[in-house]
Structures are given as structure tokens and as C-alpha cells.
Amino acid sequence: MSMIPWFSGGASLSDEPQPISVPGHSLPLPAAFSDLAAQPTRPQTSLAESTPMDQGLRFFNRPDPSMLEPETEPADLEILLPDLQVLPPFDLHLKYSRQTGKTYLRLAITFWNNGQGPLELRGVFNPASRQTLVWQSLYTTGPTTREQLAGEFIWHPGHEHWHFTNFAVYELWSVSADGALDRVVASRGKVTFCILETDILDSERPDFSRRRSYAVCGPGLQGLSVGWGDTYDSDLDGQLVESTGIPNGIYALVVRVDPANRILEADDANNTAATYIEFVEGRLYVYEGEAQMLETLRRCLRLC
Numbered sequence: 001m002s003m004i005p006w007f008s009g010g011a012s013l014s015d016e017p018q019p020i021s022v023p024g025h026s027l028p029l030p031a032a033f034s035d036l037a038a039q040p041t042r043p044q045t046s047l048a049e050s051t052p053m054d055q056g057l058r059f060f061n062r063p064d065p066s067m068l069e070p071e072t073e074p075a076d077l078e079i080l081l082p083d084l085q086v087l088p089p090f091d092l093h094l095k096y097s098r099q100t101g102k103t104y105l106r107l108a109i110t111f112w113n114n115g116q117g118p119l120e121l122r123g124v125f126n127p128a129s130r131q132t133l134v135w136q137s138l139y140t141t142g143p144t145t146r147e148q149l150a151g152e153f154i155w156h157p158g159h160e161h162w163h164f165t166n167f168a169v170y171e172l173w174s175v176s177a178d179g180a181l182d183r184v185v186a187s188r189g190k191v192t193f194c195i196l197e198t199d200i201l202d203s204e205r206p207d208f209s210r211r212r213s214y215a216v217c218g219p220g221l222q223g224l225s226v227g228w229g230d231t232y233d234s235d236l237d238g239q240l241v242e243s244t245g246i247p248n249g250i251y252a253l254v255v256r257v258d259p260a261n262r263i264l265e266a267d268d269a270n271n272t273a274a275t276y277i278e279f280v281e282g283r284l285y286v287y288e289g290e291a292q293m294l295e296t297l298r299r300c301l302r303l304c
């Protein structure tokens with residue numbers, strides 16, 4: 001395994017992760033979260049998930065680093081990193097809003113964890129800044145767990161639950177005559193998410209568990225176990241890119257997770273997926289894949 005830089009931080013967030021200041025220590029998964037019954041839907045309204053701030057966070061208070069005994073770890077200790085991946089956006093359709101007078105391209109997305117360890121995000125309320133900072137837990141082949149500062153949980157008034165900040169971007173790209181991405185023509189940047197397990201993507205792997213470990217949108221704990229995915233349906237608040245006035249032509253709707261690279265994972269090169277579409281006189285055509293889009297371009301170049 002390659003060398004893993006350890007990040008941690010102080011009370012404030014910056015664009016770049018800060019050098020770690022907390023020695024590795026054990027963070028066992030709380031039993032209260034490991035025994036949750038399956039709830040395969042994501043209601044927009046509040047769940048019992050909205051754990052009261054003091055109750056939800058007391059559990060996760062970090063011990064004073066100065067009180068910890070330095071731990072000796074075996075040299076061959078491996079980090080069980082998550083690997084976030086995203087599927088091409090689906091259920092694409094155009095919606096006109098009478099309220100805003102604008103047209104929107106709505107989309108559903110599924111992202112999942114194809115790594116060796118869970119994506120685990122723990123919120124810790126910082127009374128000084130009134131922020132709920134998010135620490136990513138990193139499990140190892142040994143008994144210890146590392147953590148690094150990854151972002152913030154914020155209350156989402158539309159969804160009425162807690163979201164992890166800056167988790168994805170949606171971009172609409174124009175496509176050049178050879179099929180390459182040309183430039184961004186519309187964007188919905190810095191999409192926030194509640195990250196929880198809604199779908200099983202790979203149950204064949206030996207370390208897969210059907211028991212859901214991350215099932216609520218609270219400020220204390222969110223995440224994705226290995227093999228589990230999280231789907232955001234197209235009718236959810238915010239699942240859109242504005243498409244008002246975009247000219248006829250072929251475009252790529254590109255979704256990227258962890259765009260600011262705040263999450264430590266096994267592979268940062270597989271965080272993007274695209275679906276190719278065409279706008280024709282205000283109507284939407286969705287291509288089955290890149291090959292079909294390229295064939296259309298090729299025929300047009302030959303015939304046009």
C-alpha cells in the first residue's frame with residue numbers, strides 16, 4: 001500500500017487538509033448505529049434521524065490528545081480505504097418551473113463505496129465556531145482507527161435533515177465534433193448530501209454485510225459500508241441543472257463526487273461519470289452511452 005498522508009486539523013476548515021495532530025486511537029462503531037433496521041427510502045421530511053445536537057454528539061467527543069498513550073502499531077498495518085464511485089446520472093428529464101420561469105434538467109444519481117473499508121463521517125460540534133465539523137474515520141487492519149478532517153455537516157432546511165457539505169458537482173458540458181468534452185455551459189456546484197445506505201451495489205464481496213450501518217441523516221454519523229450505494233432521486237430538492245436557453249446540440253451531463261478531494265479514498269480517478277444527451281427544439285434525447293453518441297456525431301459529420 002502506498003504511503004498515506006495523515007490529515008487532521010484544528011477547529012476551522014481550509015481548502016487544504018491540515019497536518020494531523022491527533023494520534024491514532026480506537027473508535028469502535030457505536031452499537032446504536034450498527035443495529036438499525038433497513039429503511040430503503042429517503043424521506044424529505046424529518047426522520048427520528050434529527051438527533052438532538054447534544055445527545056448525538058456527546059457520543060463522539062474525542063478524548064484529549066494529551067491524555068492518550070502513544071500507540072505502537074505494526075509496521076505492516078494497512079489502511080482500509082473507501083473508494084467512492086458514481087454511476088452515470090439517470091432518470092433525466094426536463095421540468096419547467098412556472099415559479100422561476102426557467103427550465104431545469106433533473107437527474108438522479110447513485111454513488112457507492114467500492115473500497116476496502118467504510119466511508120465513515122463523524123460530526124463533532126465545535127462550540128466556538130458553532131460548526132459541526134466532520135471527521136472521516138479510517139479503519140485499519142489493526143485495532144486502531146485514524147481520522148482526518150473532511151468537511152462539515154449543515155442543516156438542510158428543504159430536506160429537513162443534515163447534509164455533508166461540498167460532496168458533488170453537476171455540470172453540463174458541450175461536446176465537440178470529435179466527441180470530446182468542450183466547455184461547461186451550466187453547472188450546479190457544491191451539492192450537499194446526506195450520505196446513507198439506500199442500495200446494495202455489490203453483495204458478492206467477502207466483506208459485504210447486509211446490515212445497514214449508516215441509515216440516518218443526523219449530525220453524528222453518516223457513511224457507506226463496502227458494497228453499499230446511495231441514490232438521490234430526480235425529484236429531490238436540488239437534483240437539477242438549469243437548462244434554460246441552451247441551444248440545440250449534444251451535451252454531456254457530468255457528475256463528480258468529492259470534487260474538492262476532502263475524502264481520503266483508494267482512487268480519486270473514478271469519481272466522475274457522464275450521461276450524453278441532446279437538446280432538440282426544447283426536447284431532451286438521452287443517449288444509451290458514449291458509443292451511441294459518437295456514432296451519431298460520426299453520421300452527422302458524414303452527412304452534414
Ligand SMILES: [Zn+2]
Pocket residue numbers: 156159161163193194
Ligand atoms: Zn437530503
